Amino acid sequence: MAYSEKVLSHYETPRNVGSLDKDAKNVGTGIVGAPECGDVMKLQIQVDDSGKIVDAKFKTFGCGSAIASSSLATEWIKGRTLDEAMAIKNTEIVQELSLPPVKIHCSVLAEDAIKSAIHDYQEKNGLAHDHADETEHTKA
Amino acid sequence: MALKLPIYMDHNATTPVDPRVLEAMLPYFTEKFGNAASRNHPFGWEAEDGVKLARKQVGDLIGADPKEVIWTSGSTESNNLAIKGVADMYKDKGRHIITAIHEHKATLDPCKRLAKMGYDITWLEPREDGLIYADQVAEAIREDTILVTIMWANNELGTINELPEIGKVCKEKGVLLHTDATQAVGKIPVDVNSAGVDLLSGSAHKIYGPKGAGFLYVRRRKPRVRLTPIIDGGGHERGMRSGTLNVTGIIGLGKACELCRLEMAEESARLSKLRDKLDQGITSQLEHAVINGHPDRRIPQTTNISFPYVEGESMMMAIKEIAVSSGSACTSASLEPSYVLKALGLGDEIAHSSIRFGLGRFTTEEEVDYTIDKVVTAVKKLLELSPLYEMVLEGIDINAIEWGAH
Numbered sequence: 001m002a003y004s005e006k007v008l009s010h011y012e013t014p015r016n017v018g019s020l021d022k023d024a025k026n027v028g029t030g031i032v033g034a035p036e037c038g039d040v041m042k043l044q045i046q047v048d049d050s051g052k053i054v055d056a057k058f059k060t061f062g063c064g065s066a067i068a069s070s071s072l073a074t075e076w077i078k079g080r081t082l083d084e085a086m087a088i089k090n091t092e093i094v095q096e097l098s099l100p101p102v103k104i105h106c107s108v109l110a111e112d113a114i115k116s117a118i119h120d121y122q123e124k125n126g127l128a129h130d131h132a133d134e135t136e137h138t139k140a
Numbered sequence: 141m142a143l144k145l146p147i148y149m150d151h152n153a154t155t156p157v158d159p160r161v162l163e164a165m166l167p168y169f170t171e172k173f174g175n176a177a178s179r180n181h182p183f184g185w186e187a188e189d190g191v192k193l194a195r196k197q198v199g200d201l202i203g204a205d206p207k208e209v210i211w212t213s214g215s216t217e218s219n220n221l222a223i224k225g226v227a228d229m230y231k232d233k234g235r236h237i238i239t240a241i242h243e244h245k246a247t248l249d250p251c252k253r254l255a256k257m258g259y260d261i262t263w264l265e266p267r268e269d270g271l272i273y274a275d276q277v278a279e280a281i282r283e284d285t286i287l288v289t290i291m292w293a294n295n296e297l298g299t300i301n302e303l304p305e306i307g308k309v310c311k312e313k314g315v316l317l318h319t320d321a322t323q324a325v326g327k328i329p330v331d332v333n334s335a336g337v338d339l340l341s342g343s344a345h346k347i348y349g350p351k352g353a354g355f356l357y358v359r360r361r362k363p364r365v366r367l368t369p370i371i372d373g374g375g376h377e378r379g380m381r382s383g384t385l386n387v388t389g390i391i392g393l394g395k396a397c398e399l400c401r402l403e404m405a406e407e408s409a410r411l412s413k414l415r416d417k418l419d420q421g422i423t424s425q426l427e428h429a430v431i432n433g434h435p436d437r438r439i440p441q442t443t444n445i446s447f448p449y450v451e452g453e454s455m456m457m458a459i460k461e462i463a464v465s466s467g468s469a470c471t472s473a474s475l476e477p478s479y480v481l482k483a484l485g486l487g488d489e490i491a492h493s494s495i496r497f498g499l500g501r502f503t504t505e506e507e508v509d510y511t512i513d514k515v516v517t518a519v520k521k522l523l524e525l526s527p528l529y530e531m532v533l534e535g536i537d538i539n540a541i542e543w544g545a546h
C-alpha cells in the first residue's frame with residue numbers, strides 16, 4: 001500500500017510520543033480500539049486552569065495511518081481549548097493525511113481518542129460534558 | 141561490497157532462476173524448439189531427449205523412477221490432480237480423505253470442493269509445534285479412507301511434518317499418501333520410497349527454476365496408483381495430463397533439481413547457519429519475540445517470528461527495505477491473521493505481527509546482519525510507541541481488558 005508523504009512523515013518521526021501521569025488531576029486519558037482489530041490508541045491531554053490543552057501525548061498500536069492519525073491529533077489539539085479540540089472531525093484528519101478509504105477507520109479512532117481523553121478529564125474534574133458533542137462520524 | 145537494497149528474504153514465495161538453469165533452458169526456446177511429442181523428426185527427438193533427461197534429474201532428486209514423474213504447471217495443479225484424481229478414481233472404494241487445516245490453499249480448496257461433492261474430509265489440527273504426527277493420522281484412518289494428503293514442509297512455518305512415520309502408517313493401513321512437498325524438495329532430503337509416499341507435488345519456481353513448471357510423482361509399483369485426469373486431450377503423460385509439454389520449463393525444472401541434489405548438503409549447512417544467526421540475533425535482542433513452530437524440525441532456510449505488542453502492517457512499513465512475508469494479509473481495512481498461525485493457537489494480536497523470513501541460495505551474511513539490525517531497531521521503536529507494551533510493563537494483563545467493540 002502506498003502511503004502519502006504526510007503519513008510517512010508522521011510515521012517516521014511521530015510527534016508527541018509518550019505518556020503523561022494518568023493519575024494527575026489535570027490529565028485526561030483516552031484509550032480506544034482493540035488489539036484484535038489491529039489498532040489501539042492511547043491519547044492523553046494536560047489541561048491548564050483556563051481549560052486550554054497545554055500538552056498532549058500518544059501511543060498507538062496500529063498501522064502507519066493509525067500512528068499518523070494519532071500523531072497529527074496530538075499536534076492539532078495542543079494549544080486549543082477543550083471545546084475547540086472537541087470540534088475536530090475525523091474528516092479533517094482524512095483530508096490532511098490523504099487517507100485512502102480503507103484507512104478512514106484510523107481517523108475515526110483518532111477522533112474518538114480525543115473525545116475520550118477530554119471526557120476522562122472532565123469526569124475527573126467534575127465538569128459536566130455535553131453529550132450532544134458526540135456526533136456521528138461523517139464518512140469522508 | 142555495498143549492500144543492495146531492497147533485500148529479498150522471501151524465498152518461500154518464489155526464487156530467482158539460477159543462471160545455470162537459465163543457461164540450460166535457453167537453447168530450447170530457439171534451436172531446440174521442437175514438440176516433444178513429435179515422434180517422426182529430429183526436432184521432436186531433440187526436445188524429447190531434453191525432457192527425458194529432466195525426468196531423470198527430478199527422479200534422482202526424490203528417489204523415483206523417471207517414468208513416475210508427470211509434468212504439470214506447478215504445485216497447485218499437481219495437488220489438484222493428485223487429490224481430485226485419486227478421489228474420483230477410487231470413489232467406489234471409499235470417499236474419506238484426511239488432510240490438515242494448515243495446508244496450503246492448493247490443498248485446502250480441492251478438498252473443500254470434494255466436500256461439496258459429498259466426500260467426507262477429516263481436517264487434522266497441528267500440535268502446538270505446528271506439526272502433524274503419525275499417530276494423529278493413524279487415529280483418523282477409517283475403512284473408507286482413500287487418501288491422506290499431508291504436506292512435507294509447511295510454507296509459512298517451515299516446519300516438517302512427521303514423515304516418514306506418516307508414510308509408514310499409511311502403508312500399514314493400505315491408504316494412499318499424497319504429500320505437497322513444494323517447500324521440501326531440493327531443500328532437505330526427500331525420498332519417496334523410504335517416506336512411503338505414493339504421490340508428491342513439487343514446483344520449479346521454489347527451487348531456482350522457472351515459474352509455471354512443476355511435477356507430480358505418481359507411484360507405479362507397490363501400489364500402482366491410478367488417477368482420473370483433470371485435463372483431457374492428446375493423452376500426454378501416460379494420459380494423466382494432456383497438453384503439449386512446456387519443454388523450456390521442464391528443462392529448467394530438471395536442471396534446478398540436479399543443482400539442488402548436488403549442492404544440497406553444502407547449501408543447507410550454510411543457510412541453516414545464517415537462519416540460526418538471524419533467529420539468535422533477533423530473539424536475543426528482543427525479549428518478547430518468539431519463533432513459531434518447532435524450533436528444530438524445520439527446513440533450514442526459513443523462520444517465522446512473532447513480535448507481540450507490535451502491529452504487523454507498521455512493522456512491514458518499518459522494514460520496507462527487506463522483502464518478507466507477513467503473517468497477515470492486509471488486503472482490506474481489517475487485517476486477516478494467517479490461518480496457519482491461528483492453527484497454532486496464536487492469539488490474533490500475535491498472529492497479526494508475525495513475519496516469515498525466507499533465506500535463499502544468494503542470501504549473504506551481510507544481508508542477514510542488516511536484517512537483524514533493521515528488525516531490532518524497528519521493533520524497539522514500535523514498542524516505544526505501543527500502548528499495549530506499556531500496559532504489559534505496568535503489569536496489566538491485556539487479555540483481561542474488555543476492549544471496546546469496534
Ligand SMILES: Cc1ncc(COP(=O)(O)O)c(C=O)c1O
Nearest residue numbers: 214215216244246295320322343
Ligand atoms: C506448500 C505449497 N504448495 C503449493 C504451492 C503452489 O505452488 P505453485 O505456485 O507452483 O502452483 C506453494 C507455493 O505457493 C506452496 O508453498
